[in-house]
Amino acid sequence: MHSTSSLSPGTTIAIVGAGRLGGVLAPALRAVGFVVLGPLRRDDRVPDADVALLCVPDAAIPAVAFAVRPHVQLVGHVSGATPLTDVDFSIHPLQTFTGRETPEVFRGIGAAVDGRTPEALSVAEKLATALGAHPFRVDDGHRAEYHAAASFASNFVLTVLDAAERLAAPAGVQRAHLAPLVRQTVENWTASGAAAALTGPIVRGDDETVARQRAASAAFADLFDALAAATRDIAHPGTSSEERRA
Numbered sequence: 636m637h638s639t640s641s642l643s644p645g646t647t648i649a650i651v652g653a654g655r656l657g658g659v660l661a662p663a664l665r666a667v668g669f670v671v672l673g674p675l676r677r678d679d680r681v682p683d684a685d686v687a688l689l690c691v692p693d694a695a696i697p698a699v700a701f702a703v704r705p706h707v708q709l710v711g712h713v714s715g716a717t718p719l720t721d722v723d724f725s726i727h728p729l730q731t732f733t734g735r736e737t738p739e740v741f742r743g744i745g746a747a748v749d750g751r752t753p754e755a756l757s758v759a760e761k762l763a764t765a766l767g768a769h770p771f772r773v774d775d776g777h778r779a780e781y782h783a784a785a786s787f788a789s790n791f792v793l794t795v796l797d798a799a800e801r802l803a804a805p806a807g808v809q810r811a812h813l814a815p816l817v818r819q820t821v822e823n824w825t826a827s828g829a830a831a832a833l834t835g836p837i838v839r840g841d842d843e844t845v846a847r848q849r850a851a852s853a854a855f856a857d858l859f860d861a862l863a864a865a866t867r868d869i870a871h872p873g874t875s876s877e878e879r880r881a
């Protein structure tokens with residue numbers, strides 16, 4: 636076995652879990668020169684390796700970490716939400732993976748890393764850098780809010796976009812028509828943040844228009860109300876709903 640502190644192209648890495656991320660991460664690490672074993676499926680024998688990287692559901696991490704520990708020097712996971720309790724390091728690529736991506740998907744993205752020791756942290760950082768990602772440290776005390784942020788930025792965006800697609804469908808407006816609006820909005824937010832990017836009836840104060848939208852969105856009433864309230868907070872920070880009505 637190699638010394639993992641000098642993580643090098645000859646280092647052997649066992650990828651455990653052949654799902655959405657494991658199936659993309661294994662060829663990506665292979666492409667940058669590591670000796671990759673796997674991705675290993677549930678019933679595969681665990682081979683000896685320098686590092687095991689667990690790409691399994693969060694709830695499976697304790698048992699899988701225990702099972703691989705005798706076979707490797709360092710155990711890591713790729714979970715954004717799970718603390719380091721059962722592993723030596725973590726590397727969470729801040730991207731969404733469906734399993735169809737190519738190794739280039741890691742280039743230029745961020746990756747949250749942490750380690751129980753300086754050596755383990757260094758391994759996580761080197762793995763991220765080798766993939767072309769930019770590592771940043773998120774410790775266990777900040778994991779929950781970090782991972783919630785990732786869900787807002789990806790999962791909940793899809794929830795909102797799905798509502799938009801359904802509301803637009805009766806008018807004959809398709810996803811492809813909405814997509815440029817979504818892309819430009821994300822570009823504007825990327826450049827200057829939500830407050831500066833915000834347009835539309837709420838920030839203009841066109842309350843009758845908002846009321847008409849609300850009536851038309853009956854199938855999504857709870858979502859509309861929650862989003863409208865949060866949008867008013869961005870448009871008019873520091874003012875209560877009573878003050879805004881006055």
Ligand SMILES: NC(=O)c1ccc[n+]([C@@H]2O[C@H](COP(=O)([O-])OP(=O)(O)OC[C@H]3O[C@@H](n4cnc5c(N)ncnc54)[C@H](OP(=O)(O)O)[C@@H]3O)[C@@H](O)[C@H]2O)c1
Pocket residue numbers: 651652653654655656657675676677678689690691692693695699713714715716727728729730731732733
């Ligand atoms: N997908 C993403 O966008 C993304 C992004 C960043 C980080 N992650 C992290 O990646 C990890 C995996 O997520 P995922 O989206 O790839 O999940 P996934 O598609 O559900 O894949 C999980 C894989 O783990 C396998 N597995 C479960 N228990 C196992 C065991 N005991 N031994 C070996 N394999 C086992 C599952 O096999 P079975 O099908 O047989 O159950 C499945 O192939 C999670 O920690 C997640 O937070 C995912």
